Amino acid sequence: MPEGSIGARPGRKYDQVIEGAREVFLRDGFEGASVDDIARAAGVSKATLYSYFPDKRQLFSEMVGVLCRRQAEQANMEIDFSAPPAAVLPLVGRRLMRFILSSTGQRLFRICVAEADRFPELGAEYYRCGPQMVQTRLRDYLLKAAARREVRFDDANLAAAQFAELCRAELWAKAIFGVQASVTDAEVARTVDGATSIFLARYGC
The missing domain is CATH 1.10.10.60 (Homeodomain-like)
Structure with missing residues (x-):
């Protein structure tokens, strides 16, 4: 809070x-x-x-705290830790994009940035309740997948962060700067599937 x-x-x-x-x-x-x-x-x-x-x-x-927690609850997800990365990563990517591309998510982000000097704690709350929550669950999953020799990496936190950034490619910038008013499910799927392919090409065993 x-x-x-x-x-x-x-x-x-x-x-x-x-x-x-x-x-x-x-x-x-x-x-x-x-x-x-x-x-x-x-x-x-x-x-x-x-x-x-x-x-x-x-x-x-x-x-802001109430809305962030509400968004986090909506974005909360159960990951099947026994499933292979090719099945789990697209699910995580779509859930992350649903959070950051939502109307409330974008408005909260803009407000937190605009009021960063006056309320520096708000940006941290937004990040903790949204992107960080998804990223942390992904990191925990990747560690399990690495133990099964399905992926390999030196830094699980970095790997999870890189996947999240790949999922944002193009769509996030267009949305937050108002270049594109809405994003279709097909556009999200295209970007997330591409992120999954790139990630597995780099970290897959």
């Missing part, structure tokens, strides 16, 4: 405040968002909003 967050307080009003904050912050950014707009979008009074979050900074940090 981002540093300085007051922590989640379960309940309908809390959920309404977070949803209102999501709508306004993702639309207007931190500077452009007003507490009045957030309270209106949440359907609560300003007094209720302030009872949860004394200031806009804390609300912003909590909102």
Whole structure:
């Protein structure tokens, strides 16, 4: 959870405040968002909003943390550690791309970059809940596959990171810079399958 967050307080009003904050912050950014707009979008009074979050900074940090964790839950996956790399890598690649190419994932990324000086902890939270989570699970799988002599490498973390970067080729840059408004499943499959072939050509046994 981002540093300085007051922590989640379960309940309908809390959920309404977070949803209102999501709508306004993702639309207007931190500077452009007003507490009045957030309270209106949440359907609560300003007094209720302030009872949860004394200031806009804390609300912003909590909102980003909640959305990051929500994205992570959606991207969470069970890897069959007994399956061969040719079967597992495409699954991991598609799940990673689903996270980073999603509308919420891209908006969160842009906000974290735009507010990096003001909220340096947010980028770390986004990375931890999304790309790092997938990458860590891939590293753990690769170590098992290496023990079965299906792949070989000197650095499992580097190998996992390289596969993740191969999966981003072309599509991520086009999406984040607004060059391409949407990405099809076929485009993701083409890129991820290519990443798998390159990875196995380098690290396969």
